[in-house]
Amino acid sequence: MAPVPGCAGRLRDSATRMKKDSTQRPNWRPFLAHLCAIVVLGAGLYAAAVRAKLDHAFIYSDAVRSVYPAGHLRQVEIFKSTVPKGSVFYIMDQPEFWQAGLWRRSLYPDNPVIQVYDPTLVHTSNMENLRDKLLISYALCAGNPPPDPGFEWKIELPSFPGSVPIVLGKLKR
Amino acid sequence: MFHVSESLIALLLAYCYAAAGDLLMGRRAGSLGAWNQSFVVGLSVVTALLFPFSILLPGHALLAIAVLLIAAGSFRLYGSLKGHMAKPWFTFRTPVERKDLWALVMFGIVGILAIQFVVQNTLRACASDGYLIWATKAFVLYRRGAMTTDLLVPGVYEYVSPYPMMVPLYEALLSLLRGAFVFEGTKPVFAFFFVSMLISTFRAARGLASRRVALGAAALLASIPALTTHTNVEGYADMPQACLVAAVVAAFFEEGSPGRPVSFREPLPWLCIGLPLVKSEGITLLTILCIAIGMLWIAGGLAAFLRKCRLYWRPIAIVACGGILRLWTVYWVGGHDPVFGSLRSAATWSRAYGRLLEVPQLCLDRLIDFNECGLLWPAFLLAIPIVLIAGQRREKAAVLVAGSALVSDTSIFYFTNWDVFQHISAAYNRLLSQLAPLVVVVLVIAYVRLRGAPEQTRQPPERQARTASPRWRRKRLVAYVVAAFGCILVALWFSHRRQSSGHSQASHAAILGDFDKNGEPDLVWQNDATRAATVNYYSHDKNPAVQGWAWLDRAGAPGLRVVAAADFDGNGVPDLVWQNDVTRKVTVHYYGGERGSVEQGWKFLDQTGNPGWTVVAAADFDRNGVPDLVWQNETTRQVTVHYYGGPQGAVPQGWAWLDRVGAPGWRVVAAADFDGNGVPDLVWQNETTRQVTVHYYGGERGAIQQGWKWLDEAGEPGWKVAGANDFDGNGVPDLVYVHGSTRQVVVHFYGGPRGAWWQGWTWLNGNAQPGWTPIVPR
Numbered sequence: 001m002a003p004v005p006g007c008a009g010r011l012r013d014s015a016t017r018m019k020k021d022s023t024q025r026p027n028w029r030p031f032l033a034h035l036c037a038i039v040v041l042g043a044g045l046y047a048a049a050v051r052a053k054l055d056h057a058f059i060y061s062d063a064v065r066s067v068y069p070a071g072h073l074r075q076v077e078i079f080k081s082t083v084p085k086g087s088v089f090y091i092m093d094q095p096e097f098w099q100a101g102l103w104r105r106s107l108y109p110d111n112p113v114i115q116v117y118d119p120t121l122v123h124t125s126n127m128e129n130l131r132d133k134l135l136i137s138y139a140l141c142a143g144n145p146p147p148d149p150g151f152e153w154k155i156e157l158p159s160f161p162g163s164v165p166i167v168l169g170k171l172k173r
Numbered sequence: 174m175f176h177v178s179e180s181l182i183a184l185l186l187a188y189c190y191a192a193a194g195d196l197l198m199g200r201r202a203g204s205l206g207a208w209n210q211s212f213v214v215g216l217s218v219v220t221a222l223l224f225p226f227s228i229l230l231p232g233h234a235l236l237a238i239a240v241l242l243i244a245a246g247s248f249r250l251y252g253s254l255k256g257h258m259a260k261p262w263f264t265f266r267t268p269v270e271r272k273d274l275w276a277l278v279m280f281g282i283v284g285i286l287a288i289q290f291v292v293q294n295t296l297r298a299c300a301s302d303g304y305l306i307w308a309t310k311a312f313v314l315y316r317r318g319a320m321t322t323d324l325l326v327p328g329v330y331e332y333v334s335p336y337p338m339m340v341p342l343y344e345a346l347l348s349l350l351r352g353a354f355v356f357e358g359t360k361p362v363f364a365f366f367f368v369s370m371l372i373s374t375f376r377a378a379r380g381l382a383s384r385r386v387a388l389g390a391a392a393l394l395a396s397i398p399a400l401t402t403h404t405n406v407e408g409y410a411d412m413p414q415a416c417l418v419a420a421v422v423a424a425f426f427e428e429g430s431p432g433r434p435v436s437f438r439e440p441l442p443w444l445c446i447g448l449p450l451v452k453s454e455g456i457t458l459l460t461i462l463c464i465a466i467g468m469l470w471i472a473g474g475l476a477a478f479l480r481k482c483r484l485y486w487r488p489i490a491i492v493a494c495g496g497i498l499r500l501w502t503v504y505w506v507g508g509h510d511p512v513f514g515s516l517r518s519a520a521t522w523s524r525a526y527g528r529l530l531e532v533p534q535l536c537l538d539r540l541i542d543f544n545e546c547g548l549l550w551p552a553f554l555l556a557i558p559i560v561l562i563a564g565q566r567r568e569k570a571a572v573l574v575a576g577s578a579l580v581s582d583t584s585i586f587y588f589t590n591w592d593v594f595q596h597i598s599a600a601y602n603r604l605l606s607q608l609a610p611l612v613v614v615v616l617v618i619a620y621v622r623l624r625g626a627p628e629q630t631r632q633p634p635e636r637q638a639r640t641a642s643p644r645w646r647r648k649r650l651v652a653y654v655v656a657a658f659g660c661i662l663v664a665l666w667f668s669h670r671r672q673s674s675g676h677s678q679a680s681h682a683a684i685l686g687d688f689d690k691n692g693e694p695d696l697v698w699q700n701d702a703t704r705a706a707t708v709n710y711y712s713h714d715k716n717p718a719v720q721g722w723a724w725l726d727r728a729g730a731p732g733l734r735v736v737a738a739a740d741f742d743g744n745g746v747p748d749l750v751w752q753n754d755v756t757r758k759v760t761v762h763y764y765g766g767e768r769g770s771v772e773q774g775w776k777f778l779d780q781t782g783n784p785g786w787t788v789v790a791a792a793d794f795d796r797n798g799v800p801d802l803v804w805q806n807e808t809t810r811q812v813t814v815h816y817y818g819g820p821q822g823a824v825p826q827g828w829a830w831l832d833r834v835g836a837p838g839w840r841v842v843a844a845a846d847f848d849g850n851g852v853p854d855l856v857w858q859n860e861t862t863r864q865v866t867v868h869y870y871g872g873e874r875g876a877i878q879q880g881w882k883w884l885d886e887a888g889e890p891g892w893k894v895a896g897a898n899d900f901d902g903n904g905v906p907d908l909v910y911v912h913g914s915t916r917q918v919v920v921h922f923y924g925g926p927r928g929a930w931w932q933g934w935t936w937l938n939g940n941a942q943p944g945w946t947p948i949v950p951r
Contacts, residue, residue, distance in 0.1 A: 033620050036623070040549070043547040044396040045282070047398055048397075063890060065297075065298055096838070105309060108325050114326060144809055164837045164838050
């Protein structure tokens with residue numbers, strides 16, 4: 001269908017204007033985009049620099065290189081030279097996870113460590129059954145002072161800075 | 174020290190993983206980007222195989238996987254040697270053009286940040302979850318040779334048993350090839366995850382924008398402290414999870430629109446099944462991604478959706494199998510995570526209801542924490558409307574995934590059995606960091622859309638049309654941007670409200686520990702040998718600097734030690750509390766005069782002494798205006814407070830227990846009011862790990878404990894807390910640390926809810942001062 005005379009030019013102008021509107025970019029947009037990008041990236045780098053300064057002061061000079069303190073490894077040596085393979089109790093006077101965790105991993109898999117968070121639980125029927133089932137004869141007792149569940153004999157393991165006092169002993173039947 | 178042999182083995186394994194990925198996708202990766210994608214595909218597929226192998230070959234699954242990987246690597250190497258002798262095996266195209274200075278700068282920044290990660294990752298031993306969960310799972314896998322339902326005690330379920338195995342598997346394979354398991358020796362694997370994450374993010378951004386913008390995106394990602402330091406250099410699995418997210422995002426934006434059924438060799442579905450194999454929250458991310466893709470398809474109409482399903486039935490089947498396999502693994506291991514309440518319990522839901530406001534508030538606080546993520550998350554909030562207005566369908570889907578994941582990450586805190594503040598402050602930033610690659614790519618999209626200019630992308634012409642910018646509708650843009658700004662302002666308001674709660678009265682009301690009355694606390698120093706005492710005056714500034722010093726006791730008193738400094742006589746100048754090393758008698762020496770450095774007399778505070786007990790702090794617990802003495806037993810670590818009053822604050826008024834049980838291995842290092850209730854709280858530091866906690870007090874005479882929070886969960890090795898005082902004037906005490914040997918001094922600023930959120934730090938004394946010990950006056 002042919003265009004209506006007189007209207008074709010107006011339509012063409014309108015179409016040209018629309019096309020121009022849609023393709024012409026406002027000048028503020030690239031500027032705003034760059035500004036936002038610089039601010040976000042700059043803030044990120046600033047946060048990284050602050051953190052790096054902190055890391056420089058702390059981590060690079062004093063990072064703990066090994067999970068296991070030398071004093072703990074000495075205690076483990078004594079344990080291994082004293083106790084045969086088999087499960088042992090780790091009895092705490094109050095819940096303390098980090099040292100207990102070190103012991104569990106240091107003694108695995110030869111001596112699976114059963115954690116006991118309350119010394120009074122040692123003589124409950126559940127624990128007695130577990131003791132019979134797993135043939136548990138030895139216990140590590142940690143605390144200040146270390147709890148005494150009733151030992152045939154016990155030795156105090158050498159302490160080290162920051163350690164919890166700990167004794168190793170053979171449990172009475 | 175740098176675990177060279179372990180790093181080489183980790184590199185060999187990375188090659189084998191990539192070879193396995195290549196074989197699966199039936200291709201030969203020839204560029205770093207393709208190699209990286211094959212590496213992550215290999216990681217995902219091999220980890221997915223671990224569970225069925227563990228069922229079929231109990232005790233030998235790890236060995237079988239190692240054999241398969243080495244076979245894949247050898248096959249790939251043989252193919253390279255045989256078929257491509259004439260051609261280079263591998264082409265590395267530098268992402269920087271010679272004349273593009275900005276790209277060069279960005280590339281340099283990425284390189285520096287990557288090196289810092291590798292160095293820190295090498296220097297730091299595994300800590301907390303990195304040791305207790307991920308490396309331990311690797312240790313058990315190495316020892317037992319396959320996945321097991323128990324962990325360290327045979328037959329006993331542990332809540333970390335169902336945790337995914339991607340990181341532990343890589344670590345265990347490394348140890349298997351090394352021939353022994355050493356916890357520290359597993360760390361090199363994290364460097365590969367980190368570099369892979371940066372490459373994937375660059376690749377995703379490069380498909381949308383120019384090279385320099387893509388490098389800027391990688392630099393932004395590498396600069397985020399929550400992702401590149403902290404727990405990520407201590408063996409945690411959040412950064413590896415972010416690595417998988419980055420790989421999925423890159424593949425998502427590379428995916429074409431095929432006209433025929435998609436092969437099972439496409440990388441995206443294989444990468445998707447890796448998402449839930451790094452951390453448990455990956456299953457949520459996978460679900461959100463699947464829903465978003467489903468919505469993307471269904472937006473074109475039901476017919477288009479069904480057509481897509483027909484085309485993509487193989488990838489759909491792969492992802493479904495991966496999801497089912499993961500759920501089966503969790504079911505096989507069994508048990509329940511004690512960290513969260515049972516969803517069948519009404520009490521859990523009731524507790525969640527009670528946290529409806531608290532959780533979003535606390536999460537918002539974390540979201541805008543500048544120290545952790547810079548402006549990443551506020552920028553993301555601003556980017557949302559831009560992408561929703563001007564983005565293509567796929568880009569909108571990416572924004573929806575990021576937003577949904579952001580919200581879904583908060584959901585776990587409604588059901589936590591921990592203290593909700595404790596859990597959010599420990600975990601939310603880590604959850605957010607997993608999404609960082611996706612958020613960075615969303616920012617790139619927003620940048621491109623806002624800029625409007627055609628970008629020089631790496632996409633073929635038919636895909637370029639997809640990134641062409643549609644028309645803007647300015648009215649809608651204004652509304653969206655205003656809404657986004659509103660969100661940020663609300664977040665800031667919440668944050669400010671919480672930070673200032675309880676501290677408004679304390680703030681600026683009285684500056685404690687200020688000898689020269691310039692409005693800034695000062696620092697007392699004592700010589701370890703002569704016991705002479707000085708005061709260093711500090712400027713009233715954002716970063717306080719030393720502005721002179723004066724003698725407080727030039728002669729010193731061997732055998733006596735300054736154990737605290739606080740204002741007993743009410744003249745506004747701190748007085749020194751001395752304790753005898755042997756008899757444990759306590760005296761107070763009053764100060765005043767010019768700049769508070771002139772002694773005004775002394776009195777006994779405790780004339781009998783308490784052998785075995787040490788005064789560890791002085792602060793006003795009973796709120797009578799006179800400081801009280803906090804004593805700690807050196808063996809049992811029990812804590813008491815001795816109240817004082819009367820003329821010049823030297824008359825005993827009774828005592829009370831602050832901690833009757835004691836905490837072996839922990840020492841009270843300061844007493845100051847963190848929660849703003851007017852009663853001092855006790856700051857404890859572990860002597861081994863150097864972690865720091867605050868125990869809140871209130872109630873009758875300020876001696877009733879009212880909960881506790883971490884102040885520094887990671888601990889700063891080599892540094893002791895010397896005391897606490899408000900150096901930044903926000904009403905919350907800040908922790909003063911002293912280095913054990915150099916005696917340099919820094920202050921860590923605190924604020925936020927109950928004064929327990931770290932806000933930054935600065936030096937108080939950057940010069941070495943060996944032989945002198947700082948005391949923080951109150």
